[in-house]
Structure formats: C-alpha cells, structure tokens
Amino acid sequence: MPRMAPSAYVWLLLGFAYFFIPLLATFLFSLDKNSTGKCCTVASYTWVVHQHDFWHTLKLSFLLALETIAISLALFVPTVYWVHLKVPKLRPVLAFMALVPFVVPPIVLVVGLLSVYKGTPSWFYAQPWGFLVVAYVILAFPYMFFSLDAGFRSIDVHTLTEASQSLGASWPVTLVKVILPNIRVAALAGSFLALAIVMGEFTIANLSQFYTFPIFLQYVNETQAYPAAALTLMSFAITWAAMLSLLFIGRKRGQRAAFLTGAR
Amino acid sequence: MPFFAYAFAFLFLPAGQVLVGAFKSQHGGWTFRNIENLFHQPYVGAFQNSIELSAVTALIGGAGGLLIAYAAIREGTPRWIRSGLTTFSGVAANFGGIPLAFAFIATLGAIGIVTRFFQNQLHYNIYQHGFSLFTKTGVEIVYLYFQLPLMILVIAPAIDGLKREWREAAANLGARPLQFWRFVGIPVLMPSMLGAMILLFGNAFAAYATAYSLGYRNLITIFIGAYYSGNVLSDPHFGQAMALGMFFVLAVMMVVYIPLQRRAARWAK
Numbered sequence: 073m074p075r076m077a078p079s080a081y082v083w084l085l086l087g088f089a090y091f092f093i094p095l096l097a098t099f100l101f102s103l104d105k106n107s108t109g110k111c112c113t114v115a116s117y118t119w120v121v122h123q124h125d126f127w128h129t130l131k132l133s134f135l136l137a138l139e140t141i142a143i144s145l146a147l148f149v150p151t152v153y154w155v156h157l158k159v160p161k162l163r164p165v166l167a168f169m170a171l172v173p174f175v176v177p178p179i180v181l182v183v184g185l186l187s188v189y190k191g192t193p194s195w196f197y198a199q200p201w202g203f204l205v206v207a208y209v210i211l212a213f214p215y216m217f218f219s220l221d222a223g224f225r226s227i228d229v230h231t232l233t234e235a236s237q238s239l240g241a242s243w244p245v246t247l248v249k250v251i252l253p254n255i256r257v258a259a260l261a262g263s264f265l266a267l268a269i270v271m272g273e274f275t276i277a278n279l280s281q282f283y284t285f286p287i288f289l290q291y292v293n294e295t296q297a298y299p300a301a302a303l304t305l306m307s308f309a310i311t312w313a314a315m316l317s318l319l320f321i322g323r324k325r326g327q328r329a330a331f332l333t334g335a336r
Numbered sequence: 337m338p339f340f341a342y343a344f345a346f347l348f349l350p351a352g353q354v355l356v357g358a359f360k361s362q363h364g365g366w367t368f369r370n371i372e373n374l375f376h377q378p379y380v381g382a383f384q385n386s387i388e389l390s391a392v393t394a395l396i397g398g399a400g401g402l403l404i405a406y407a408a409i410r411e412g413t414p415r416w417i418r419s420g421l422t423t424f425s426g427v428a429a430n431f432g433g434i435p436l437a438f439a440f441i442a443t444l445g446a447i448g449i450v451t452r453f454f455q456n457q458l459h460y461n462i463y464q465h466g467f468s469l470f471t472k473t474g475v476e477i478v479y480l481y482f483q484l485p486l487m488i489l490v491i492a493p494a495i496d497g498l499k500r501e502w503r504e505a506a507a508n509l510g511a512r513p514l515q516f517w518r519f520v521g522i523p524v525l526m527p528s529m530l531g532a533m534i535l536l537f538g539n540a541f542a543a544y545a546t547a548y549s550l551g552y553r554n555l556i557t558i559f560i561g562a563y564y565s566g567n568v569l570s571d572p573h574f575g576q577a578m579a580l581g582m583f584f585v586l587a588v589m590m591v592v593y594i595p596l597q598r599r600a601a602r603w604a605k
Contacts, residue, residue, distance in 0.1 A: 076414070080407035084417065087404040087484070091428060094439045094481070099394075101442035153338040169343060175586045176351050177542030179557045180579040182562065184350025186570055187357060201474040251431045251578050269431035274433050274545035275557075279564050290549055293441070301442045307435040 089120060101299035104289050107210065116302040126303075133285035136200055137270035140208040141263045144216045152220045153251055156229045163324040170217040173210060200282045203291060205211070207276045212266040219265065223258020227251075238292075264323065268314040272307070313335050354583065357576035372578035379559065383581060386556045389472060390540035393479040398533040401487025402495075404486055408488075408496050422492065425485035432482045437549035440478045443554070444469045468563075475552045479543065483536050490535060493598065494528035529599040534593045556582055 102110045120126055155162045173181070185207055189197055196202035232254065236246040252259070273288040289307055293300045361367040365404050374380065407413065408421045431439075446463055454460045468474055498521060508514040544557040553560070556578060563575045 073378075076412040077407075077410065080410060080413050083403045083407040084413075084421075087400075087407075091424070091481070093450065094443045097441045097443035100449050102381065110515055112591050125440065141568070147342055154337065167402045169347075172347060172351075174538065175583060175590055176347065176584065177544075177557075177586065179542065179560050180354060180583055181347070181350060183350075183560060183579040185346065186564065188350050188353050210347050213347075220557070242515055268430060270434075271371075272430075272433055274548070278545075278548075278559055281565070286434050286545070289438075290545075291436050293434060293549060297441075297447070298342050300438050301429070304435040304438040304442070308431065311430055311435075312427055315430055316423075319423060319426055 090327045097145070098301050098304055102298065102305060104298050104301075105285065108155045118301050120292075120306070125283075125291075129280035129283060129285040129288040132200065132283070136205055136284065137210065139201060139205050140270050141210055142210050143205065143268045144212050144262070144266055145259060146222055148213070148216045148262075149252070149255070150158050150247060151226055152217065153229065155248065156224045159181050159232060167216060167221070170214040173228040173300050178207075178211065178273070179279070181210060182276045182279045185276075200277075202283065203280055204277060204282055204284070207280075208266070208270050211269050211273065211276075212262070215265040215269070216262040219258050219262035220255065223261075227254045257321055261318055264314045264318040265320075267320075268311055271314070350551060351583070354576045357573050358580040360573050362573060369575050370522055370571075371580075373574060373575055374581050378554075379556075379578065382554055382556045382559045383585075385472070385554045386541055387585065388556065389423045389476060389479070390537045392475050392541045393483045394474070394533045394536035397480050397483030397487050397536050398529060401532075402529065402534070403483045404484065404493055405488045405492050406495055409492065411500070421488065421518065424487040428485040429482055429489055432458050432543035434549045436481055436575040437478060437546050440469060440474075440481075441550070444474070444477070452458050454528060472552070472554075475547055475550055479540050480544060483540065486536060487532055490532040491525075491528060494525055498524060527596045527602075531600050534589050534596070535549075538589050541582070541589075 102113070102116050103114070104110060105113050105115065111319070126164070130185040152166070155166060176184075189203065191197070232250050233246055241250065271287055273284070274290065277284040278290075285307075287319055289300075291302055292303050340495070358370055359366055361369060391512065404421070408418045418508075440448075441447050442464075444467075445451065448469075452463055454462055454556055469477070502520055504518060506520055511519070542557065542563060544555075547553075547555050548561065555560075560575060560578050560582070563578065
C-alpha cells in the first residue's frame with residue numbers, strides 16, 4: 073500500500089477547511105448573545121421556535137413539497153411507464169425535455185409564467201397551491217425523470233405487465249400494484265429531491281410574492297443577525313436530511329448523488 | 337398524455353411567451369427596441385458581470401474540484417476519505433441560496449466569526465484592508481461553496497476512468513509524472529473537464545437567491561428580479577428581453593456541452 077502523497081494532504085486539508093469553517097462559524101455565531109455579541113446562549117434557537125411565522129412558513133413549504141411530489145408522481149410515473157412499454161422511441165424526446173429546465177432557469181421560468189398566467193382566476197394565480205406548485209413540478213421534472221427512468225430501466229416492464237394482465241389485472245391495477253412497488257426506490261429518490269427543491273426555493277416564491285420558508289429565512293437574515301444563524305443551521309439540516317436519505321436509499325441501487333438548481 | 341399537456345402549458349408556453357414577448361412593444365406591435373436596449377448600460381454591464389462571475393467561479397471551482405477529487409481518489413489515500421467526500425459533496429452541492437449566503441455572513445461578514453478572529457487575535461481588520469463579502473470577490477467566494485462540490489461529483493467518475501495501467505505503462509516508458517499528465521492524463525480528462533466547467537458556468541449564471549441575499553446587485557438575474565418586483569411595472573416586454581438574453585447564453589452553453597459530453601463518454605467504458 074503506497075503512502076498518501078503530500079500534495080493530496082494539502083488539497084484535502086484546504087478543501088476541508090473551506091467547507092468546515094463556515095458551518096462551524098455559523099454554529100458559533102448562533103450561540104452569541106443578541107445584546108453583547110458574546111458566547112454562549114441558546115436564545116437564538118428559542119427565538120426561532122417562538123416565531124409564529126417560522127412554523128407557519130415551514131408548514132406551508134412542507135405541504136407545497138408534498139403537493140409537488142404527489143402531482144409529479146401522478147404525472148411522470150404513468151408517462152415514463154407508458155414510454156418504456158409502448159413507445160421507447162419517445163424516450164430521447166423526454167430526456168431532451170428534461171434538459172429544457174436547465175436552459176430555462178427559475179428566474180426565466182417565473183417571468184414566463186407570470187406573463188402567461190397573469191389575470192387567470194385568483195384560486196390559481198394568487199394561491200401558492202396553484203401557481204407555485206405548478207412551477208415547482210417543472211423544477212422537479214428533470215430529477216423525477218432521470219430518477220424514474222433509471223428505475224424503469226432496471227426492471228423488466230414487459231414481462232411484469234404481461235404477467236399482470238394475463239392474470240386479469242386492469243391497467244390501473246397493474247400500475248399501482250405491480251409496477252409501483254418495483255420502482256419504489258426510484259420514486260422515493262425523486263421525491264426526496266423534490267422535497268429539497270421546494271424547501272429551498274427562493275427565486276420563484278420571491279418574484280410571485282408568496283411567503284414560504286426561504287422567504288421567512290431571508291426576512292430574518294435582514295432583521296435578526298443571531299437568530300438568522302440558528303435558522304440557517306436548521307435549513308441546512310433539512311437539506312442534509314433530504315439528501316442523506318436519498319443517498320441512503322440509493323446506495324443499494326448504486327445511484328449517483330444528484331444536485332439541484334432550484335435553490336440558488 | 338397529460339404530461340405533454342402539462343409541459344406545454346407550464347414550460348413551453350411560458351418559455352415561448354418570453355421568446356415572443358421580447359420582440360413586442362408595449363403598444364402591441366413588433367420591435368427590436370427591447371433587444372437593442374439590452375446592449376446599453378446598465379444591462380450590458382450586468383450581463384458581462386454575470387458572465388465574468390460565472391466564468392471565474394467555473395474555472396476556480398473546476399480546477400479546485402479536480403485537485404480535491406484527484407487527491408481523494410489517487411492511490412495511497414484511504415478509501416473512507418473518498419466515500420466521505422462523495423457523500424459530503426452530494427449534500428454541499430445542494431447548499432445554496434439564502435442559508436448559504438447567511439453562513440458566509442456569519443463567517444466573513446463585518447462581525448463574522450473569522451473576521452472577529454482576525455481582528456481580536458491578529459489585530460488585522462480585513463474590512464479595513466479592502467475585503468468585503470458583499471463585493472464581486474465575496475460573491476465568488478460564496479459561489480465556490482456549491483461549485484467545488486458540484487465539480488467533485490461530476491469529475492470523480494472521469495478520474496476513475498484514468499486507468500492505473502496507463503500510469504504504469506507511461507512510467508515504464510520513462511515518462512515523468514508531469515509528462516504523464518501532459519500527454520495522457522489531461523488529454524483524456526479534457527472533454528469531461530470542459531463539460532463539467534460548462535455545467536458550473538450555467539449553474540452560477542442562473543443563480544439568484546445567493547447574490548440577492550448578500551445584497552449584491554450587479555447581476556442579470558438580480559436585474560430581472562428587481563424589474564418584476566418593483567412597484568412600477570414599466571414594460572413587461574423588456575423583462576422578457578432580459579430573460580431571453582439569459583436563455584440565449586444558456587442555450588449556447590448547452591450546444592457546446594452536449595458534444596463534449598458524448599466525447600467524454602468515450603473513455604468511460
């Protein structure tokens with residue numbers, strides 16, 4: 073076994089310092105007293121959990137994430153299934169469409185959505201459940217697609233479908249009882265990605281003026297320095313939880329880690 | 337299929353609206369005025385600045401990410417470092433936006449922990465010596481926090497593709513390590529590296545929340561945001577023209593990216 077090269081030490085240490093110091097600094101900062109700026113108190117954390125808006129926006133963002141996940145799965149699972157089963161020729165078309173959101177970043181997407189849907193009924197346009205979720209499903213689309221596509225490729229769609237149908241199952245029964253359990257891991261992976269996207273998405277919510285969790289975070293950043301550090305760590309914890317669950321469930325399948333573009 | 341209807345209504349229609357709307361005047365006719373205005377200040381400056389910032393973070397992030405990934409993958413480095421790094425990169429590449437900006441404010445802001453450390457222990461106030469987190473350099477430092485891990489994630493498989501036998505073969509033929517990199521390593525990695533850096537460029541170019549939270553204004557995404565959230569909505573078509581400009585830069589990027597990706601795949605087998 074050769075020894076570790078000295079230059080490898082240097083680069084890894086530098087990298088470690090750059091990534092670790094801001095996390096540690098945020099933690100130390102969150103323990104500082106608001107009045108004196110000195111260590112140590114948990115007042116920032118108590119402040120955060122006593123904010124009505126904290127629970128309110130956290131809940132809103134979480135419910136928006138659930139709605140996004142439900143709509144995405146309902147939309148993409150049958151589509152990807154159908155494409156794999158009947159029209160494999162369309163697969164490249166879908167893969168190409170999944171790249172479109174990279175060329176149309178959130179800021180451009182929201183400009184387009186605002187100009188198309190301005191003046192539509194307020195139950196859609198003025199509600200986060202309508203307007204925001206519609207945009208979030210588009211943001212989640214590439215991650216859902218690549219995740220589900222990998223899932224469907226690893227199972228034998230044709231045999232499963234034929235077996236199910238020859239035993240007398242209808243299409244919906246086949247989809248829910250036979251296909252879905254087999255792509256469970258892929259669907260979960262896509263869902264965790266969607267969760268991470270929605271919990272961190274700022275651009276679209278800000279421009280369409282909805283009060284979600286990242287907007288609350290920005291508001292605290294501007295007004296309360298020390299509690300903002302506490303809130304930042306909590307927000308990081310949400311990303312950690314979502315991404316680590318993703319890596320954990322993906323490990324058995326050898327899936328690679330993903331990165332998101334929505335949050336920036 | 338409902339999916340195609342959905343994608344049409346909420347992706348292609350809005351994107352199309354931006355494309356077409358950019359060429360419309362406020363009174364309904366067609367015009368190139370909006371596009372022409374993009375080439376005037378301050379808009380052209382914002383575009384240049386966005387492109388510069390994205391290019392700088394893509395280059396530094398690309399080079400740094402490559403070095404860190406190589407250091408973790410090369411022989412002699414324990415396996416756990418590699419798996420730890422991949423896991424951490426998978427998470428850190430997704431840190432971004434508002435929390436990331438604040439983490440750096442708490443670190444390098446005017447009363448950040450590191451700033452205070454320099455002040456108290458070394459009696460050196462970095463803010464009195466020209467540094468500020470809220471300038472272009474500051475924003476670049478923050479962007480690297482998601483650029484570096486993204487590079488590590490994307491380039492690690494390509495580095496795995498550098499076969500050990502090539503190194504040994506080169507050494508047997510009398511090549512020095514530098515010569516190995518000059519004639520084998522870099523040429524093989526080049527398409528993947530360029531492809532990854534283009535990805536990093538697009539990643540930084542589309543970013544909005546991080547710079548917004550740092551209060552840095554001279555970026556095209558921030559201009560679009562300000563244009564739409566301002567009270568006076570002068571001409572929505574100009575906002576669309578700015579969006580079209582962004583779309584154009586990203587489309588050029590994609591056109592370069594796809595062939596590079598194909599070339600990079602050649603060595604991946």
